[in-house]
Amino acid sequence: MLDRRGVLRAGAYASTAGLVAALTGNDNAGASHIPSAPAPQPAVNPNWQQLENALGSGSKLHLPKSRDFPALARPWNLRYEDRKPMGIVSCASTKDVRTALLWAKENGMPLAPRAGGHNYAGYSTTTGLIINVRPMNQVTALPDGRLRIAGGATNGDVAKAGAGKTNLYVPGGRCVGVGIAGLTLGGGLGFNDRKWGLTCDNLVETEVVLANGKIVRANREEEPELFWACRGGAGGNFGINTSFLFDAVDVSRTTATFFRFTFGPGSGEEVMKIVQETLADDRENDLDIRIEFENPGTGPHDVNVAVLGQYLGDESALRTRLGSLLRLNPAEQSIERLGFWAAQEKLSMVSEHETVASRSLVPHSWLPPTTVKEIVDWTLKWKPYRKGNSGYVTLFAMGGKAGAPSADATAFPHRNGKFVIDVGTAWTEGTTPDEVHRLLAQTGDIHGGLSKALKTNAAYVNFPDPDLTDWQTAYYGSNYDRLRKAKTHYDPHQVFRYAQGIEPLRHSEAGS
Numbered sequence: 001m002l003d004r005r006g007v008l009r010a011g012a013y014a015s016t017a018g019l020v021a022a023l024t025g026n027d028n029a030g031a032s033h034i035p036s037a038p039a040p041q042p043a044v045n046p047n048w049q050q051l052e053n054a055l056g057s058g059s060k061l062h063l064p065k066s067r068d069f070p071a072l073a074r075p076w077n078l079r080y081e082d083r084k085p086m087g088i089v090s091c092a093s094t095k096d097v098r099t100a101l102l103w104a105k106e107n108g109m110p111l112a113p114r115a116g117g118h119n120y121a122g123y124s125t126t127t128g129l130i131i132n133v134r135p136m137n138q139v140t141a142l143p144d145g146r147l148r149i150a151g152g153a154t155n156g157d158v159a160k161a162g163a164g165k166t167n168l169y170v171p172g173g174r175c176v177g178v179g180i181a182g183l184t185l186g187g188g189l190g191f192n193d194r195k196w197g198l199t200c201d202n203l204v205e206t207e208v209v210l211a212n213g214k215i216v217r218a219n220r221e222e223e224p225e226l227f228w229a230c231r232g233g234a235g236g237n238f239g240i241n242t243s244f245l246f247d248a249v250d251v252s253r254t255t256a257t258f259f260r261f262t263f264g265p266g267s268g269e270e271v272m273k274i275v276q277e278t279l280a281d282d283r284e285n286d287l288d289i290r291i292e293f294e295n296p297g298t299g300p301h302d303v304n305v306a307v308l309g310q311y312l313g314d315e316s317a318l319r320t321r322l323g324s325l326l327r328l329n330p331a332e333q334s335i336e337r338l339g340f341w342a343a344q345e346k347l348s349m350v351s352e353h354e355t356v357a358s359r360s361l362v363p364h365s366w367l368p369p370t371t372v373k374e375i376v377d378w379t380l381k382w383k384p385y386r387k388g389n390s391g392y393v394t395l396f397a398m399g400g401k402a403g404a405p406s407a408d409a410t411a412f413p414h415r416n417g418k419f420v421i422d423v424g425t426a427w428t429e430g431t432t433p434d435e436v437h438r439l440l441a442q443t444g445d446i447h448g449g450l451s452k453a454l455k456t457n458a459a460y461v462n463f464p465d466p467d468l469t470d471w472q473t474a475y476y477g478s479n480y481d482r483l484r485k486a487k488t489h490y491d492p493h494q495v496f497r498y499a500q501g502i503e504p505l506r507h508s509e510a511g512s
């Protein structure tokens with residue numbers, strides 16, 4: 001298993017989320033990097049006893065005085081840690097999800113569903129009630145070769161079930177703690193999407209507790225618009241998904257060759273040229289690659305370009321395919337032919353809580369050498385301001401089966417994307433607000449430069465960026481209007497609401 005980067009932790013920094021919330025009436029308003037007081041909690045007098053009494057076995061209410069409350073309240077991204085819930089209900093059944101939802105509505109409480117808690121922008125935090133579905137983590141292999149995955153399962157739970165016995169695989173993400181719910185609802189990239197599609201492309205059906213408390217099944221025949229929206233329309237918009245049914249691949253005979261190389265920054269342009277040519281030639285979609293330009297904050301001598309990936313085939317074929325890359329003499333190189341599950345384990349990572357700000361772009365064309373040079377120069381010039389801070393540009397290869405559907409086949413629109421580019425910074429405890437401003441400005445510079453050079457503002461909704469102003473188009477392209485219609489149908493009063501949540505049509509628009 002690989003490390004993301006140092007385990008980072010922040011505490012000195014608080015966001016203005018609460019202030020913005022108070023002004024907008026949206027308790028899950030966009031984060032900011034300007035410190036302020038912690039988010040205020042809603043002025044309600046909830047009947048907690050009533051909720052507790054209504055819960056079935058296995059479900060539990062956690063209030064701030066409970067011992068497990070702080071750990072459960074904490075989002076993965078500590079940038080949003082100050083947005084504290086009044087209560088958390090951990091649900092072990094769909095029935096209890098419904099009970100919690102209806103109780104929150106009756107008690108005037110804002111709510112946020114949470115599965116893995118890994119949303120970059122903290123959109124599964126709220127000052128009201130977190131409906132935590134994590135106890136629902138069962139993964140069941142069905143006789144027809146499909147997998148039923150409960151709404152709170154993570155990538156790690158699915159891998160454990162597959163590697164342990166079923167050998168059935170659904171293309172997922174890399175981080176073991178990421179929830180299948182958030183991953184699927186926003187799309188789902190991984191090291192197998194070029195071969196077998198995005199996570200959402202493999203979804204066959206999902207069970208959803210709607211804003212009005214109704215429990216529905218969404219698939220191609222039943223609630224088809226909800227099913228369409230649940231494949232790329234992002235979590236926290238249409239209801240609480242309590243179960244997912246996926247087509248799965250039997251990988252009992254699949255072998256995979258893992259690889260990881262690092263190069264000095266001087267090779268960056270050549271590395272990208274070779275990687276792009278190799279991907280363009282990969283007609284069978286057996287190859288998946290991530291390239292990371294990272295400045296770990298310890299000086300320009302430590303800047304490196306890492307190429308990480310998997311080839312669904314044997315080592316000698318991989319060595320032939322990546323021959324040009326190997327001839328560049330990587331500073332470090334690791335190639336291992338493994339069983340399928342061992343390769344997934346090797347590619348996976350456990351990521352503890354961090355404090356990060358991330359922005360993304362999805363270019364529809366390959367990166368020209370001048371743009372790669374811009375990335376290399378930025379990485380070399382990047383300043384940490386404090387020990388332990390880091391800056392990075394990561395490119396996740398797209399294409400293949402992930403690019404096959406039309407842009408409106410599901411709510412995920414970026415089917416022509418060559419890469420998803422994640423530009424970000426992580427910072428440590430003790431970094432001052434002024435330093436955070438400067439870190440964010442550096443991220444803004446490269447994001448702006450790449451957006452201009454690649455002529456796109458398209459962004460990946462699962463790497464949400466609270467500072468993105470035209471997020472509706474950036475995340476959803478021309479699918480946004482259809483998503484608004486679905487929102488109007490399923491959640492007209494915005495029971496599910498956050499700063500970049502899908503907006504229902506206004507009365508005047510609904511009539512037209």
Ligand SMILES: Cc1cc2nc3c(=O)[nH]c(=O)nc-3n(C[C@H](O)[C@H](O)[C@H](O)COP(=O)(O)OP(=O)(O)OC[C@H]3O[C@@H](n4cnc5c(N)ncnc54)[C@H](O)[C@@H]3O)c2cc1C
Binds near residue numbers: 462
């Ligand atoms: C370390 C790390 C690694 C990552 N790696 C990848 C990767 O390899 N590929 C990739 O595509 N993405 C990756 N991501 C992004 C990830 O896919 C998104 O952050 C995703 O939304 C996280 O899902 P979650 O369930 O863990 O998050 P949560 O924060 O629990 O939820 C995300 C959103 O969905 C809502 N939600 C949660 N549960 C439900 C539910 N049951 N029903 C309806 N709405 C719900 C929440 O309210 C929130 O709006 C990574 C993120 C991190 C932090």
